[in-house]
């Protein structure tokens with residue numbers, strides 16, 4: 265990939281948000297103010313989180329388990345990102361993991377032919393073009409049978425038109441309820457609805473385009489997935505996408521310390537787990553990560569095996585010591601009991617002897 269490809273790619277992703285920031289500055293106190301900006305931010309985090317936490321990590325990869333009401337809430341707020349109904353999204357994304365960057369992947373940027381033209385065509389296809397070509401074509405019976413079996417999720421899936429209306433209408437209603445003017449309601453719809461959907465869409469699509477083209481890799485995986493640090497906060501951690509392809513069921517896409525801190529969805533999972541709202545959170549041990557590192561795979565695997573063997577040995581020793589301690593304790597107790605019995609017998613004998621010899625009554629009185 266040439267520098268020109270990378271630069272074009274960067275511009276395509278960075279320009280719309282930059283234009284948006286400029287728009288906010290120029291229109292401050294005319295078409296946008298603190299209220300509408302707050303609605304934009306909250307609706308962004310909620311609906312993008314509905315995609316990352318709900319659609320992606322829960323429904324697609326089953327990285328954790330949760331209650332039926334939580335599943336419903338996550339499916340609904342995910343739907344309000346307007347990236348398609350939940351079962352369609354999950355089926356497409358599971359197909360992406362099945363055929364990553366090969367024929368059959370709904371949105372790989374690497375299948376549009378060689379050269380610069382192929383790269384541009386591929387990036388366009390991965391970012392948006394696939395929405396006009398291959399979206400929704402993954403067979404749901406094959407890729408999402410678990411969700412088809414869930415009546416609540418099926419109902420939420422069918423109600424997608426309702427979530428579209430709410431997604432655009434609610435920000436307007438909230439702005440109207442707070443500011444009390446029709447202008448505020450309109451700005452709520454524009455910024456908290458349309459602009460927010462535009463931003464969430466482009467960030468999600470960048471995972472499909474940029475994060476399969478442009479960034480760093482370290483694991484031994486046979487696809488073109490990449491980690492892209494500068495997209496991490498905006499994508500709520502999803503741009504640690506190479507990590508995700510290496511360990512798809514991991515609840516955490518950020519694996520090293522710096523990555524974990526810039527994986528807001530992962531941080532949210534920790535919080536929800538602490539609150540008892542989700543459970544059976546899938547984690548990838550440092551040993552499994554080390555074993556999958558590119559290049560050093562076999563060495564690291566040996567080290568990991570050695571470490572595992574030492575750990576097993578230590579555990580066996582500990583068990584042995586514990587058994588020893590328990591049996592000594594048991595032995596000491598039985599010895600003490602025998603001594604006590606012995607002493608009691610002695611005392612009894614002494615008493616009998618004493619009565620027999622006309623001494624004091626051993627029973628008292």
Ligand SMILES: [Zn+2]
Nearest residue numbers: 360489505509
């Ligand atoms: Zn991917």
Ligand SMILES: [Zn+2]
Nearest residue numbers: 324357508512
């Ligand atoms: Zn995935």
